[in-house]
Amino acid sequence: xxxxxxxxxxxxxxxxxxxxxxxxxxxxxxxTVTACNARIAFDLATQSHFDVVITDQQMPxxxxxxxxxxxxxxxxxxxxxxxxxxxxxxxxxxxxLQHELDIDATFSKPFSxxxxxxxxxxxxxxxxx
Amino acid sequence: xxxxxxxxxxxRKVVACYLLFCLVxxxxxxxxxxxxxxxxxxxxxxxxxxxxxxxTAAAIEISHLRHGTDELQHLLExxxxxxxxxxxxIIGVDGAYLAHTDPNQIGTSVAPTxxxxxxxxxxxxxxxxxxxxxxxxxxxxPLIVNSEQIxxxxxxxxEPSLEFTLAKVAQYTPVAVLVPLALVVLGALVLSRLTGTVxxxxxxxxxxxxxxxGVEISLTNLKAxxxxxxxxxxxxxxxxxFRSRSGHxxxxxxxxxxxxxxxxxxxxxxxxxxxxxxxxxxTEGRITFANRAIEALLDANSDDGILxxxxxxxxxxHDLPELAQCxxxxxxxxxxxxxxxxxxxxxxxxxxxxxxxxxxxxxxLKGHVWSLRDVTQQKLADKMRDQFIDTATHELRTxxxxxxxxxxxxATCDRIELEQQKEFCNIINSEVTRLARFVxxxxxxxxxxxxxxxxxxxxVETARxxxxxxxxxxxxxxxxxxxxxxxxPEKMRDLTLDKEKMVAVLVNLLGNAAxxxxxxxxxxxxxxxxxxxxxxxxxxxxxGINAEELPxxxxxFFRSSDARVQAETGTGLGLSLAREVVRxxxxxxxxxxxxxxGSTFLVSIPLE
Amino acid sequence: xxxxxxxxxxxxxxxxxxxxxxNADQLVETVQSGLAGGQPMVVLDMSDVPLMxxxxxxxxxxxxxxxxxxxxVVKLASLTPLCGDVLRVTGVGGHFQMYKDVKVAVGSFVQ
Numbered sequence: 001x002x003x004x005x006x007x008x009x010x011x012x013x014x015x016x017x018x019x020x021x022x023x024x025x026x027x028x029x030x031x032t033v034t035a036c037n038a039r040i041a042f043d044l045a046t047q048s049h050f051d052v053v054i055t056d057q058q059m060p061x062x063x064x065x066x067x068x069x070x071x072x073x074x075x076x077x078x079x080x081x082x083x084x085x086x087x088x089x090x091x092x093x094x095x096x097l098q099h100e101l102d103i104d105a106t107f108s109k110p111f112s113x114x115x116x117x118x119x120x121x122x123x124x125x126x127x128x129x
Numbered sequence: 130x131x132x133x134x135x136x137x138x139x140x141r142k143v144v145a146c147y148l149l150f151c152l153v154x155x156x157x158x159x160x161x162x163x164x165x166x167x168x169x170x171x172x173x174x175x176x177x178x179x180x181x182x183x184x185t186a187a188a189i190e191i192s193h194l195r196h197g198t199d200e201l202q203h204l205l206e207x208x209x210x211x212x213x214x215x216x217x218x219i220i221g222v223d224g225a226y227l228a229h230t231d232p233n234q235i236g237t238s239v240a241p242t243x244x245x246x247x248x249x250x251x252x253x254x255x256x257x258x259x260x261x262x263x264x265x266x267x268x269x270x271p272l273i274v275n276s277e278q279i280x281x282x283x284x285x286x287x288e289p290s291l292e293f294t295l296a297k298v299a300q301y302t303p304v305a306v307l308v309p310l311a312l313v314v315l316g317a318l319v320l321s322r323l324t325g326t327v328x329x330x331x332x333x334x335x336x337x338x339x340x341x342x343g344v345e346i347s348l349t350n351l352k353a354x355x356x357x358x359x360x361x362x363x364x365x366x367x368x369x370x371f372r373s374r375s376g377h378x379x380x381x382x383x384x385x386x387x388x389x390x391x392x393x394x395x396x397x398x399x400x401x402x403x404x405x406x407x408x409x410x411x412t413e414g415r416i417t418f419a420n421r422a423i424e425a426l427l428d429a430n431s432d433d434g435i436l437x438x439x440x441x442x443x444x445x446x447h448d449l450p451e452l453a454q455c456x457x458x459x460x461x462x463x464x465x466x467x468x469x470x471x472x473x474x475x476x477x478x479x480x481x482x483x484x485x486x487x488x489x490x491x492x493x494l495k496g497h498v499w500s501l502r503d504v505t506q507q508k509l510a511d512k513m514r515d516q517f518i519d520t521a522t523h524e525l526r527t528x529x530x531x532x533x534x535x536x537x538x539x540a541t542c543d544r545i546e547l548e549q550q551k552e553f554c555n556i557i558n559s560e561v562t563r564l565a566r567f568v569x570x571x572x573x574x575x576x577x578x579x580x581x582x583x584x585x586x587x588x589v590e591t592a593r594x595x596x597x598x599x600x601x602x603x604x605x606x607x608x609x610x611x612x613x614x615x616x617x618p619e620k621m622r623d624l625t626l627d628k629e630k631m632v633a634v635l636v637n638l639l640g641n642a643a644x645x646x647x648x649x650x651x652x653x654x655x656x657x658x659x660x661x662x663x664x665x666x667x668x669x670x671x672x673g674i675n676a677e678e679l680p681x682x683x684x685x686f687f688r689s690s691d692a693r694v695q696a697e698t699g700t701g702l703g704l705s706l707a708r709e710v711v712r713x714x715x716x717x718x719x720x721x722x723x724x725x726x727g728s729t730f731l732v733s734i735p736l737e
Numbered sequence: 738x739x740x741x742x743x744x745x746x747x748x749x750x751x752x753x754x755x756x757x758x759x760n761a762d763q764l765v766e767t768v769q770s771g772l773a774g775g776q777p778m779v780v781l782d783m784s785d786v787p788l789m790x791x792x793x794x795x796x797x798x799x800x801x802x803x804x805x806x807x808x809x810v811v812k813l814a815s816l817t818p819l820c821g822d823v824l825r826v827t828g829v830g831g832h833f834q835m836y837k838d839v840k841v842a843v844g845s846f847v848q
Contacts, residue, residue, distance in 0.1 A: 013695060014527050016556055020534040023549075027542060036695070058523060060690045087526055109526050110533035114541050404776070404808040422808030428774035475774040478743055503776045505746030506846040578840060715784070 005031045006124055007048070011041040011055035011067065012085065021054065024113035025120070038062035042070055049076060051127075052120055056085045068101045081123040083116070085109060138331045140324030144317055151313040159306050167294040178268055178286040179249060181212040186270045186282045189219065193274050201228040202235075208284065215265055217284040219272065227280055242267070256288070264288035326351065326358050406501035409489065410441045417496070426482060426501045428475060441499065449473050449482060457486060464488050470504065481505045520686040524567055524700055528560040535560075563700075570702040574685065577709040584627040584713040591621035595656070597632050602639040611646055614653040621658060624736065630710045637703040638667040638730050644697050646671035646727070663716075663734045670727040679722060683708045707732075739767050747843045748772045751782040758792035765796045768811070769803055777809035780842040784815035794829045801832050810834070814842040 008030045012018040018034040025032045033050070035041035038059055045053065053071065057064040064084055071077040081104045084097075097103060105119050185208040192200040205217040209230045218229040226234045244257025247266065254268040267285040271278050289297075329351050337346050348365045351358045371380060400407050406423035410416055415438050427448050446453050449471030456462040457469045468485045485500040535553045539545065545553070577583075595617055606613040635654075642652040650670045657664040672693045674682060681687050686701035688694060704718075711718045716734030738753040739760075750767065754760070768779055779800075804811045814836045816824070824830030836842035 014531065016531045016560070017527070017534055020531070020538055020553075024534075024538060024542075027544060036692070060695070087523065109530040111530070112537045113534050114537060402805075404810075406808065421806060422776065425776045425807035425809065473775065478746065480746060480775045503746065503778070506778065509745040510844075510847045578844075583838075 005029060006051040007031045007033070008052045008054060008120065009041060009045060009050040010034045011036075011038060011053070011059070011064070013037060013056065013059045017056075021113055021116065024117050028117045028121070030120070038064065038067040042067060045071060045077065046074070050080065051124065052081045052083065053077075054083045054085065054116070054120075058087055065097060065101065068103060072101055079127070081105075081120075081127060083107065083119065083123075085111070138328050138335070140321070140328040140331070143324055144321045147320055148313065148317050151316070152310075155306065155309050155313060158309070162305060163294065163298055166298050167289065167291060170289045170294055170297060174286050174289055175266060177212060178214070178266065178284060179252065181208060181214070182252065182268050182270050182282065182284055185212075185217065185284065186272055189282060190272055190274050193272070193279060198227060202232075204228075205230050212284070213286070215285040215287050217282070219280050219282050221280045222278065264290065326354050330357065330361055406499070408441060408499040408501070409494070409496060410499065411496040414440050414442045414497075416441050423501060426503060427473070445471070445484065449484070452484065457484065470508075479505075481508045517685065520701070521571060524686070525564065528564040528567070531560045532557050532564075567700045567702070570700055570706055574702055574706050574709060577706075577713070584630060584710065586625045586627055586714070588623050589626050589628045589631075591624050591658070592617075594626070594628055594632060595621075595635075598635040598639065598654075601632075601636045602643065605640060605643040606652065609643060609646070609648045609650075611643055611649070612651045614651070614655075616653070616655045618656060618658045624658075624663065626714060626734075627710070630713075634707040634710050634732070635665065635667075637707055638732075641699075641703065642667055642669035642671060642728075642730075644671075644699070645669065645694060650727075661736060663732075663736055665732040666729055667732075668727065668729040673724040673726050673728055674720070674722040675724045679720065682720060683718070739763060741767065741772065744843050745846075747778045747780055747846050749780045749782055749839055749843065751785065753785045754787075756786050756789040756793035756796070758790065761792040761796035764793075765799050765803075768800050776807055777804045777811065778846050779804065779809070779811045780836075780839055781811065781813050782815055782839050783813055783817065783820055784839075786820055787817055789820055789823055794823075794827055797829055798832070810846070812836060812842045812845065814839040 008025050010018050010021050010025070010032055012021070012034070013036050015036060018036065022032045022034055030052075033044060035044055038055070039062055041053075041055065042062075044050075055064040055067055064086075068082055068084070071080070071082065082101075084103050084106045086106050086108050098106070104123050107116060107119075185204070188208075189201060189204055192204055201219055205219065205228050208214060209217050214230070216230045218231075218234065219227045220239050221227040225236055225238050229235050242255055242257045244255045247254035247256055247268075252268055252270055254266055256264065256266050259265055264287070265285045266288055267283055269281050269283045271281045273279070287293075333348055337348070340346065346368070348368065350362045350365055353359050353362060400418075401420045403420060403422055406426045407418075407420045408416055408423050409418040417437065419437070419441075427444065442458065446458070452458065452469055452471040455469035455471070456465070456467045466485070466487045468483065470481055470483050473480045473482055481504050483502045483504045485502075487498045487500075489496050489498045535557050539550060539553050595615075599615065603613070605611075639652065639654065646652060646669045651668075652670075653666070653668040655666040655668070657666075672691060674689060675691070678687075678689050682689075683704045685705045687704075688699055688701040708718050711732055711734065714734045716732065718733075719731045720728060721731075722728035740751040740753075742749045742751065750764075752760075752764065756764065768777070772779065800811055812834045813824075813830075815838060816835060821830070821835070824833075824835075834842075834845070836845065
């Protein structure tokens with residue numbers, strides 16, 4: 001366990017997908033935690049700090065957008081990079097959401113995990129500077 | 130002349146001509162009469178003079194013989210009176226008057242007279258004009274006594290002049306001329322009477338001929354005197370009758386009007402029979418026409434039905450409050466065609482109505498035409514389809530995302546261990562299978578819903594059916610170490626079912642039981658078969674379904690939000706499909722469940 | 738026995754048992770007053786009706802006329818062969834749209 005490794009929270013009700021993202025992030029040197037729904041994710045986020053949050057949009061009980069809103073209300077997550085995994089069709093609302101919730105990046109499914117890793121690195125680099 | 134007189138009609142021309150020619154004839158005859166009389170009188174006077182001459186000469190000769198010259202004057206005067214002579218005279222041989230009716234002349238010598246000579250045998254005569262201008266005829270005859278001429282006798286008569294003749298004729302004129310005249314006039318009267326009716330008819334026709342176009346023809350009845358007038362009256366009567374029936378309309382106009390009113394009735398009937406509601410409002414929004422369907426659509430009872438003259442807009446807003454926000458009631462849109470939808474809260478259920486309004490600009494109508502339609506079913510179908518698409522795409526996208534992610538990892542990552550590579554490939558494989566099954570299920574359920582897929586019922590060996598089912602589910606049961614109890618009836622007669630679909634249903638139910646029952650749990654398949662009914666129960670001791678979700682489990686795509694269910698893969702179509710198939714067989718499927726305890730699915734199919 | 742099940746805006750009336758003078762009136766009554774208001778959209782599920790008599794035919798015609806007057810429609814579904822023949826021979830069937838399946842009948846209202 002690398003204490004300096006950045007921690008990533010992965011939220012998706014699709015367990016298999018969460019696992020493969022985790023695999024990709026682990027391989028890139030990050031520390032990852034997965035949650036299969038937003039409620040659990042929010043609890044985890046308040047319990048410990050994460051440097052990046054990757055969340056799916058379409059989830060039962062609580063959607064990714066609502067989770068974002070809730071996180072942005074917390075002071076420690078106001079500037080945290082959040083990536084939204086979306087389904088095609090929600091793109092119509094995205095510009096507004098992105099602006100309103102300050103979502104840093106969106107990926108529409110299906111997507112490439114490597115590209116996701118690359119974006120995470122870029123966002124972290126930007127956050128530092 | 131008469132023929133071209135503009136104001137005389139033909140019958141009157143006839144009468145005039147008749148009068149003309151008759152009068153001319155009468156005049157001609159009168160003149161002729163006059164002339165003839167004149168000639169007759171003339172010759173008559175000459176003849177009488179001549180006859181008197183002889184007689185007088187003889188008398189004088191005799192008198193001379195007897196009495197010498199004493200009686201001669203007396204004889205002359207006698208002759209003059211008898212014969213109406215102008216004068217008579219005896220001239221002696223010396224050439225002096227021996228006797229003369231004019232006593233002054235006696236003794237004087239005879240003056241010679243000039244004139245035209247006349248001669249009849251031995252009588253000579255002379256025609257001359259005397260001092261007064263009268264025409265005289267003088268005749269002379271020698272007097273011979275004892276073969277000795279003693280002198281000559283001269284007598285003269287006045288030749289009758291035209292005036293004389295006229296005077297003579299005048300006494301006869303009243304009878305001779307006036308009677309024919311009277312007859313002619315009488316004839317004219319009769320003639321004019323005969324042609325009088327024709328004249329009247331002709332007058333009216335002429336008047337009509339000169340009327341300017343567009344002016345109403347007015348004809349009057351005539352006194353019925355002949356067939357012609359009777360016929361005329363009949364025509365006038367008929368024309369009047371036509372006119373009185375329609376005021377001022379011509380026959381054509383009235384026909385058009387009759388056809389139009391019948392057509393209008395037909396059109397109203399047609400509108401009343403439409404299933405769409407049709408209404409017409411005037412410029413103030415008041416109803417001028419509403420068909421039956423409008424009342425039905427707005428669920429108006431006969432009490433507060435759609436009244437003519439009431440404000441349609443108000444009624445609509447009252448029944449469909451959502452419309453208040455629509456362009457329908459935006460003043461800007463008064464002249465634009467608009468279509469809006471509103472929800473009407475009915476007694477038992479809500480209905481969605483489509484309200485379309487078009488401005489009406491016609492010659493005599495201004496306002497709006499409204500069309501109302503019940504689109505509730507369409508809206509529901511749309512909603513279902515949208516939901517379906519949303520869920521279906523989500524369900525399709527999930528395995529796709531997984532396949533892509535794992536495949537890309539395999540392709541790009543160099544540090545994957547062999548074990549993990551295998552695992553990834555397996556995951557890809559199973560995702561593909563899941564996707565394929567989902568697509569199949571989707572297709573099946575869509576076809577079944579539309580009715581294009583139906584149960585193909587054939588005679589099936591029931592035992593074989595269950596064997597197949599068990600063969601498919603045993604591995605699942607074994608893998609999770611589940612106690613699988615199977616209770617089948619001893620005697621299983623053949624049934625008429627769609628084997629393929631029934632097997633799929635049972636496999637699905639048992640598969641669910643296995644999926645949602647934790648390891649070591651219990652699943653039972655109990656089958657009861659009698660003459661009337663086939664009952665199959667699938668019981669498990671799995672996660673169960675909570676009361677809220679229980680009625681929803683058979684809905685398409687429904688998946689419980691229970692984490693334990695979410696953890697398993699599932700399309701949400703299995704139970705809906707099962708229900709469709711069971712219903713196709715005329716049966717039904719029900720469920721009983723208790724959360725955390727387990728569920729029991731019961732399939733009942735009636736048999737013939 | 739009559740059972741009314743609304744499917745969306747369409748009312749599905751499921752009849753059980755023979756349709757005759759005993760229950761024909763009840764059917765008419767149910768259709769005319771027991772349904773959702775507005776234009777009537779009705780499917781009669783006849784799958785459980787083995788036979789029908791003249792009173793039934795009268796009732797069907799009454800229902801037909803009433804719905805027509807309101808601009809609505811009544812459709813028949815899942816007729817048994819005997820009922821189908823009766824309707825065909827008497828000519829009453831000519832007034833109704835008939836479907837093999839309730840689902841398809843309900844679906845036809847989307848048009």
